[in-house]
Amino acid sequence: MRLRNGIAYAFLAPYLLIFATFWLWPIISSFLISFQNTRVNPWRFAPSLNWGRLVGDPAFYNALYNTLIILVIQVPVMIALATVMAVLLNSPLLKARPLYRFAFFAPVVVGEVAYAAVFRLMFSIDFGIVNKLLGTVGISAISWFDNATAAMALVIIAVTWRWAGYNAIIILAGLQSVPGDVYEAATLDRVSKVQQFFHITLPLLRPIILFCVVLSVIGTMQLFTEPFLITNRGGPGGGTETLGLLLYRQGFNSLNFGYASAIAYTIAALAVAISLLNLFFGRQAK
Amino acid sequence: MAGLTLTNVVKRFGALQVVHGANLEIADGEFVVFVGPSGCGKSTLLRMIAGLEDVSGGEIAIDGTVVNDVEPAERRIAMVFQSYALYPHMTVRRNLSFGLQMNGNPKEDTERRIAHAADILQINELMDRRPAQLSGGQRQRVAIGRAIVREPQVFLFDEPLSNLDAELRVQMRVEISKLHKQLGTTMIYVTHDQTEAMTLADKIVVLRAGRIEQVGAPLDLYDDPANQFVAGFVGSPKMNFLKGRVEAVGGGSITVSLIADPSVRLTMPVNSMPAEGTPVTLGIRPEHFTDAGAGNADLKVAVDVAEHLGHTSYIYASVADEALIIERPETRHSGHRQDFTVGLPARRCFLFDADGQRLR
Structure with missing residues (x-):
């Protein structure tokens, strides 16, 4: 038995080694670094330096505010949209279902830089199609990259476009696990389609939707690509700077790894806290 | 309602x-x-x-x-x-x-x-x-x-x-x-x-x-x-079907012999009169076999398996290559490959033509 365990561990060893070196150790290491002054050489242990700065840093609060605004608006909108998309995808009336399934999922597999470039073109003030379309309904051109509110809206639109289909596919899987005869029974019970959606579909999807919310919260807390690539590194003037971006700037522009680590741990702690709250309230609502 | x-x-x-x-x-x-x-x-x-x-x-x-x-x-x-x-x-x-x-x-x-x-x-x-x-x-x-x-x-x-x-x-x-x-x-x-x-x-x-x-x-x-x-x-165990042919027709009844054992002949009253030599299927429910000698003809079968349920027994048997289930009350017949003779009561038998339609 012991020999067989030994062989098993031997097979696992390469993975465990890589896991420990590139996963476990950086997590521990960054926690330790967050207690060091990394702006001197050599680094010095200064437990309150980075965490103290974090508490009073307006840039941190700006990034936290932006991140939470995106979270509060984007996650519910996206999940609602994903649910509607999933219900439509699940409709027996829909022809060529695999095609739509692929189309909705495709944004996830598109390269981030490519999609950011396309979005920048689409929302360009001079020749973007979005402003042209708005013009046709009488709305004057919006300066998407120079106005902080518009830039936030752009980030939210981009993230929603990218991830709504992904969540729709997960919710679709949940929908398909609801047996069809439950709906037939409801139909015979004279329950309308709308009532069926609110009283049967949504309650049965609750665990799946909760799962998607938690995934999205974690993803949004780490949001980096869209504000970095689409709205010019958190522009205009920090108007779309997120916690992920602040972390990047502190770590890799200012090379202040101690402060970046403190931000990283704050992001993780917030993500965990918000997810736990979600799970708690999700269960309560049952 | x-x-x-x-x-x-x-x-x-x-x-x-x-x-x-x-x-x-x-x-x-x-x-x-x-x-x-x-x-x-x-x-x-x-x-x-x-x-x-x-x-x-x-x-x-x-x-x-x-x-x-x-x-x-x-x-x-x-x-x-x-x-x-x-x-x-x-x-x-x-x-x-x-x-x-x-x-x-x-x-x-x-x-x-x-x-x-x-x-x-x-x-x-x-x-x-x-x-x-x-x-x-x-x-x-x-x-x-x-x-x-x-x-x-x-x-x-x-x-x-x-x-x-x-x-x-x-x-x-x-x-x-x-x-x-x-x-x-x-x-x-x-x-x-x-x-x-x-x-x-x-x-x-x-x-x-x-x-x-x-x-x-x-x-x-x-x-x-x-x-x-x-x-x-309809009926459990299901009705037995045995291949047969019309041997003689006349007087409001036909005589049928079994392919598996041509010596077994049954005369049954029917209204429709198929020609002599016509293939037919004889149906009899497992519970309608009688003791040997008590029916209108005797059928000798080889027992494959017997299930004894106490109040009744199911005997899985064959005659030539045709399988049969026979239900007999309280029979304790268990000999594998033993011969067993049962009676066929004509009034309990059904006749079907080649298309499976009942001959009445």
């Missing part, structure tokens, strides 16, 4: 026709069982009555009104599904009340109906549980309860007992039968189990490949099957 009439009902799925012009009259308060092998169209027919499937041709009328284009919800029917189809996130009470509440039924009336259904089905102590916390039998009761609270004109049951174990199935069968007597409502019940059909039905409808083969009271089907399919389907 209401009767039902099916007139030339047809169902097509694209080019595939699965129900071929079904005609049926169901009286008010009758318990009708649709029975047949898998894929015979019995569930499709039931779902068409429920309105869950469109009718491709013909008419379905409930209480004299054609309902082809009436929404399922407006047909005043209730259905019990094979999989129970309970709302998994609702308690038993909510499962029963949900449909009524959604339709704005007065609260007191809803409560009254739930209490009534709970009393009938003895599910009072289960009211606050969810379906996952119930056994199969309890779920089935709740599913029936959900149908009862609707106070429908017609109850539809789609193989409701097939997910239950054998013992529970017998118990629920009795309860459904009692329920029918208590409520007196028209019930249509789909099953592939001929025992359920025989025990529950006022009237059995035997289906094969989308066609109604025969309609009748259980014992009428047993005693007087219209064709070889119905003869084989």
Whole structure:
């Protein structure tokens, strides 16, 4: 038995080694670094330096505010949209279902830089199609990259476009696990389609939707690509700077790894806290 | 309560026709069982009555009104599904009340109906549980309860007992039968189990490949099957079929010999007179063999296996290459490959022509 365990561990060893070196150790290491002054050489242990700065840093609060605004608006909108998309995808009336399934999922597999470039073109003030379309309904051109509110809206639109289909596919899987005869029974019970959606579909999807919310919260807390690539590194003037971006700037522009680590741990702690709250309230609502 | 009439009902799925012009009259308060092998169209027919499937041709009328284009919800029917189809996130009470509440039924009336259904089905102590916390039998009761609270004109049951174990199935069968007597409502019940059909039905409808083969009271089907399919389907263990040929015709009867043992000859009265030499099939139920010498001819068989159940024995035997099941009361015949002689009573035998139609 012991020999067989030994062989098993031997097979696992390469993975465990890589896991420990590139996963476990950086997590521990960054926690330790967050207690060091990394702006001197050599680094010095200064437990309150980075965490103290974090508490009073307006840039941190700006990034936290932006991140939470995106979270509060984007996650519910996206999940609602994903649910509607999933219900439509699940409709027996829909022809060529695999095609739509692929189309909705495709944004996830598109390269981030490519999609950011396309979005920048689409929302360009001079020749973007979005402003042209708005013009046709009488709305004057919006300066998407120079106005902080518009830039936030752009980030939210981009993230929603990218991830709504992904969540729709997960919710679709949940929908398909609801047996069809439950709906037939409801139909015979004279329950309308709308009532069926609110009283049967949504309650049965609750665990799946909760799962998607938690995934999205974690993803949004780490949001980096869209504000970095689409709205010019958190522009205009920090108007779309997120916690992920602040972390990047502190770590890799200012090379202040101690402060970046403190931000990283704050992001993780917030993500965990918000997810736990979600799970708690999700269960309560049952 | 209401009767039902099916007139030339047809169902097509694209080019595939699965129900071929079904005609049926169901009286008010009758318990009708649709029975047949898998894929015979019995569930499709039931779902068409429920309105869950469109009718491709013909008419379905409930209480004299054609309902082809009436929404399922407006047909005043209730259905019990094979999989129970309970709302998994609702308690038993909510499962029963949900449909009524959604339709704005007065609260007191809803409560009254739930209490009534709970009393009938003895599910009072289960009211606050969810379906996952119930056994199969309890779920089935709740599913029936959900149908009862609707106070429908017609109850539809789609193989409701097939997910239950054998013992529970017998118990629920009795309860459904009692329920029918208590409520007196028209019930249509789909099953592939001929025992359920025989025990529950006022009237059995035997289906094969989308066609109604025969309609009748259980014992009428047993005693007087219209064709070889119905003869084989009704009765358990199923009827034995032995190949034979017409040896002599005349005087209102024909003499038939068995291919497996040409010395065995039976003379039977029939109206239609096939030509001499015509191949026929002789049918006899396992329980209708007699002791050797007591029938109109003796048949010597080789015993393969004997099952002794105490009150009766099933003897699995063969004659030439044809397999037979013989039921004999309290026989303790267990010798493998032993010869065993039984009697064939002509009045208990059926004759079928090459197309499986009964020769009467």
